[in-house]
Amino acid sequence: MLATAVVVWKWFSPSMADAQSFRLGWMAEIWIRNVALVCLCAGLPHLWLYVLRRQNDDLRYDARPLGKGKRLFLFDDQVKDNSFLSLVPAPLIGTLWESLGWWAYAKGHASLISFDDNPIWFVVLLAVIPIWSILYFSVGHWLLHRGPAYTHVHSWHHKNVNVGPWSGLAMHPAEHVVLYGDVLLFFVIASHPVHLLFAMMHHTMGAPLSHTGYDGIKVGPLTLPIGDFYHQLHHRFIECNYGGAESPLDDWLDSLHDGTQAGDEKISTRRRSLSAAKRG
Numbered sequence: 001m002l003a004t005a006v007v008v009w010k011w012f013s014p015s016m017a018d019a020q021s022f023r024l025g026w027m028a029e030i031w032i033r034n035v036a037l038v039c040l041c042a043g044l045p046h047l048w049l050y051v052l053r054r055q056n057d058d059l060r061y062d063a064r065p066l067g068k069g070k071r072l073f074l075f076d077d078q079v080k081d082n083s084f085l086s087l088v089p090a091p092l093i094g095t096l097w098e099s100l101g102w103w104a105y106a107k108g109h110a111s112l113i114s115f116d117d118n119p120i121w122f123v124v125l126l127a128v129i130p131i132w133s134i135l136y137f138s139v140g141h142w143l144l145h146r147g148p149a150y151t152h153v154h155s156w157h158h159k160n161v162n163v164g165p166w167s168g169l170a171m172h173p174a175e176h177v178v179l180y181g182d183v184l185l186f187f188v189i190a191s192h193p194v195h196l197l198f199a200m201m202h203h204t205m206g207a208p209l210s211h212t213g214y215d216g217i218k219v220g221p222l223t224l225p226i227g228d229f230y231h232q233l234h235h236r237f238i239e240c241n242y243g244g245a246e247s248p249l250d251d252w253l254d255s256l257h258d259g260t261q262a263g264d265e266k267i268s269t270r271r272r273s274l275s276a277a278k279r280g
């Protein structure tokens with residue numbers, strides 16, 4: 001994700017002169033590049049794993065097929081529903097957030113640093129971004145599971161009990177606004193566009209790649225560890241693993257499902273007590 005952020009900054013980003021004012025030209029270029037990134041990160045794994053079935057169900061978490069003919073989904077089809085939401089609202093809202101960032105750098109509303117001027121802060125911030133991203137996602141995601149936020153917004157993402165790469169960004173557009181909103185950090189602390197892009201890649205690339213439905217993708221003798229067991233369990237059992245393995249949130253909430261029988265029993269009890277509390 002960091003390497004992609006550097007390549008994008010070097011060759012696929014607007015100039016500071018262009019970003020002085022919001023214009024369709026440079027914003028459309030960002031949008032096209034973001035659509036292309038989603039196509040690569042969701043489309044390629046989908047092609048490999050679900051169309052060509054290059055490794056059949058080897059390393060797959062849940063071997064049941066993705067939903068077809070189900071009225072729950074847009075176009076009655078899980079893959080069409082998921083790819084529509086990943087390709088239309090997701091890159092559009094990501095592009096608007098990113099454009100706001102470029103404009104803020106260009107106008108001096110966000111303070112801009114360079115590696116040469118501030119090498120230590122530059123590197124420290126690169127290390128902070130994955131932590132910030134995980135914490136922001138964990139807390140935001142847990143809040144999306146509460147009350148009307150779940151019923152009206154986050155339930156769209158949870159139509160997917162079993163997931164594929166296109167499911168990662170398949171969510172209500174209001175959730176895209178929240179998801180990419182972590183870039184607000186760069187309005188209050190000094191940063192470089194590579195930092196902004198690195199944070200964005202956690203969603204544009206990270207969301208599809210964490211929803212492959214497989215524990216890894218086999219390419220020749222290599223197994224690329226692309227997938228997220230804990231998040232797969234979140235889609236199956238819902239009231240667990242809001243943050244995943246790296247986040248402390250599930251330890252605090254005692255909501256970590258580790259995939260064992262004991263985890264199953266713990267989360268069944270949690271779900272029963274949450275629905276009892278809801279009934280009052």
Ligand SMILES: [Zn+2]
Nearest residue numbers: 141145154234
């Ligand atoms: Zn959720």
Ligand SMILES: [Zn+2]
Nearest residue numbers: 157168211231
């Ligand atoms: Zn998910």
